Amino acid sequence: MTGTQTQSLQRLKQHFAQRVINQARQVLELWQNLHNSEWSRQDLVNMRDAGERLLRHAKRFEQFAHIAIAKQLLEVLAAVESNANRLNSHAIESITQLLQELLQTGLRQGESIDQVFLPTVVRKPIYLVLHCAEQAESLAQQLQSFYLQVEVFADADTFLQAMAKRYPAVIILDVDFIRPGYGLELAQQVKKAHDSAVPVLFYSENEVTALTRLAAVRAGGQAFSTGNLDAANILEKIESWVSVVHAEPYRALVVDDSKAQATFTERVLNAAGIMTRAITDPTQALTELLDFNPDLIILDMYMPECDGPELAKVIRHNERFVGVPIIYLSAEDDLDKQLDAMSEGADDFLMKPVKPRHLVATVRNRAARARHLKTRMVCDSLTGLYNHTHILQLLEDACERAQKLRAPMCFVMIDIDHFKQVNDTYGHSMGDKVIKSLALFLKQRLRRSDQIGRYGGEEFAVILPNTELHFAEKIINEIRLRFAAIRFPAQDQELSCTFSAGVVAYDGTLDSAQLADLADQAMYKAKHAGRNQVAVL
Numbered sequence: 341m342t343g344t345q346t347q348s349l350q351r352l353k354q355h356f357a358q359r360v361i362n363q364a365r366q367v368l369e370l371w372q373n374l375h376n377s378e379w380s381r382q383d384l385v386n387m388r389d390a391g392e393r394l395l396r397h398a399k400r401f402e403q404f405a406h407i408a409i410a411k412q413l414l415e416v417l418a419a420v421e422s423n424a425n426r427l428n429s430h431a432i433e434s435i436t437q438l439l440q441e442l443l444q445t446g447l448r449q450g451e452s453i454d455q456v457f458l459p460t461v462v463r464k465p466i467y468l469v470l471h472c473a474e475q476a477e478s479l480a481q482q483l484q485s486f487y488l489q490v491e492v493f494a495d496a497d498t499f500l501q502a503m504a505k506r507y508p509a510v511i512i513l514d515v516d517f518i519r520p521g522y523g524l525e526l527a528q529q530v531k532k533a534h535d536s537a538v539p540v541l542f543y544s545e546n547e548v549t550a551l552t553r554l555a556a557v558r559a560g561g562q563a564f565s566t567g568n569l570d571a572a573n574i575l576e577k578i579e580s581w582v583s584v585v586h587a588e589p590y591r592a593l594v595v596d597d598s599k600a601q602a603t604f605t606e607r608v609l610n611a612a613g614i615m616t617r618a619i620t621d622p623t624q625a626l627t628e629l630l631d632f633n634p635d636l637i638i639l640d641m642y643m644p645e646c647d648g649p650e651l652a653k654v655i656r657h658n659e660r661f662v663g664v665p666i667i668y669l670s671a672e673d674d675l676d677k678q679l680d681a682m683s684e685g686a687d688d689f690l691m692k693p694v695k696p697r698h699l700v701a702t703v704r705n706r707a708a709r710a711r712h713l714k715t716r717m718v719c720d721s722l723t724g725l726y727n728h729t730h731i732l733q734l735l736e737d738a739c740e741r742a743q744k745l746r747a748p749m750c751f752v753m754i755d756i757d758h759f760k761q762v763n764d765t766y767g768h769s770m771g772d773k774v775i776k777s778l779a780l781f782l783k784q785r786l787r788r789s790d791q792i793g794r795y796g797g798e799e800f801a802v803i804l805p806n807t808e809l810h811f812a813e814k815i816i817n818e819i820r821l822r823f824a825a826i827r828f829p830a831q832d833q834e835l836s837c838t839f840s841a842g843v844v845a846y847d848g849t850l851d852s853a854q855l856a857d858l859a860d861q862a863m864y865k866a867k868h869a870g871r872n873q874v875a876v877l
């Protein structure tokens with residue numbers, strides 16, 4: 341085969357790789373949409389179509405893991421269809437499990453990194469509509485170093501044409517684009533012409549009046565910045581606007597001595613994509629709590645062996661379950677009794693018969709809040725990355741998984757160089773900004789299946805499942821080069837930072853603590869060898 345033929349074959353392969361990834365993403369997105377709606381016949385059809393497309397593309401590209409997952413997904417969907425299109429907990433669990441696997445399945449090793457490691461947080465482009473061309477170019481460059489796609493517009497027509505073709509992740513719009521106040525008019529035009537609300541970040545070089553800010557809100561502005569536009573800040577905003585819904589379905593444990601009521605509750609919740617386990621014997625509740633790990637518990641008030649408030653107390657006595665919301669679902673209409681029951685550590689009271697919509701909304705709201713609190717416990721407050729304890733826990737899980745599946749896995753330790761100097765020269769808040777930027781940078785560059793933690797002050801840890809050592813080294817090195825190229829506006833100058841990293845591969849025998857230790861050693865090797873480099877061990 342000639343060099344040109346090999347190249348075009350490679351391009352073709354990459355083209356299909358991209359398609360497989362896109363199809364997998366579509367299936368995931370369809371499933372996630374169910375978090376806000378109720379399962380219908382149309383959902384089944386859409387998921388099946390997306391699953392079939394994934395299977396077709398995966399076959400063409402010979403992605404065997406994707407083929408196996410797509411086939412199993414289609415089987416589960418066929419079972420749902422033959423069960424009068426009723427989603428039950430088993431189907432919800434199977435689909436979730438398969439989609440998790442899909443998320444974990446990188447493409448075959450050896451493919452181009454650009455295809456495998458697609459930016460995960462913000463993929464759509466950013467439209468930059470600024471009055472000053474020089475400022476637009478410099479901001480575009482900064483944003484690009486964060487792996488964002490940027491399109492710069494110098495006139496309104498080209499911008500409006502682009503809007504008609506593709507929606508961006510965000511529009512950064514100068515209120516004084518071309519002439520004073522024209523940016524606001526342009527935003528109004530966009531708002532009228534397009535149903536889909538694209539977030540607009542308004543910008544003005546100078547401070548503006550309250551009236552201009554009000555006009556910006558009315559024109560659909562999501563935020564307003566004045567003075568310096570800073571890429572990290574913009575990415576942080578966009579990330580919060582596009583943050584992905586939690587992919588895991590909610591889990592509810594239903595305790596009701598009436599089988600008919602328990603089944604009714606289960607059906608209503610299942611149709612909303614909520615996994616349910618229903619039990620009629622309250623003495624089994626603790627065992628089920630441990631086994632099923634629900635986001636919340638729905639309790640009947642009156643049951644023969646032990647009543648609801650007693651059970652609530654027993655549950656609350658267990659340290660592990662103090663935070664799990666408890667909702668009563670009972671025919672009791674005496675307000676005093678309801679309040680008494682609530683005083684035993686319950687969170688809500690729903691009267692039977694309850695409207696399905698009311699039940700679903702209550703469960704979703706309570707479960708979302710409980711998850712939010714749980715997330716805060718495992719995440720670092722400055723960066724939103726996993727905290728030290730949690731990333732080590734995740735590393736333990738990753739080692740187990742890699743050993744079970746005999747899959748490659750790498751662990752990386754990253755430490756910003758001479759960080760003390762950044763704090764000493766530019767102040768602690770500038771130091772915080774650099775830490776936050778590196779966090780955003782890693783999130784934006786790595787795959788969704790990779791896990792990133794803030795290991796210590798200016799130290800980060802990354803778990804790369806399904807990744808060979810040479811690949812991990814290549815990616816971290818590429819990230820290192822890009823990060824070093826970022827210029828952070830600091831006072832009236834610019835600041836740049838570098839990092840040193842240590843990369844180690846799981847060999848199937850080490851435990852997570854040993855692996856972390858080795859990564860630390862590798863990172864120190866990089867520091868001793870002069871910093872701003874990646875060392876492997």
Ligand SMILES: Nc1nc2c(ncn2[C@@H]2O[C@H](COP(=O)(O)OP(=O)(O)OP(=O)(O)O)[C@@H](O)[C@H]2O)c(=O)[nH]1
Pocket residue numbers: 722755756757758759760761763767768769770771772775796797798867871
């Ligand atoms: N701004 C800020 N600084 C932090 C934070 N956590 C730790 N630091 C600072 O990070 C600095 C780390 O300094 P050192 O461990 O001496 O290392 P270094 O200056 O980065 O030098 P090398 O790692 O040897 O390249 C200390 O001054 C800490 O106070 C934080 O959350 N924010």
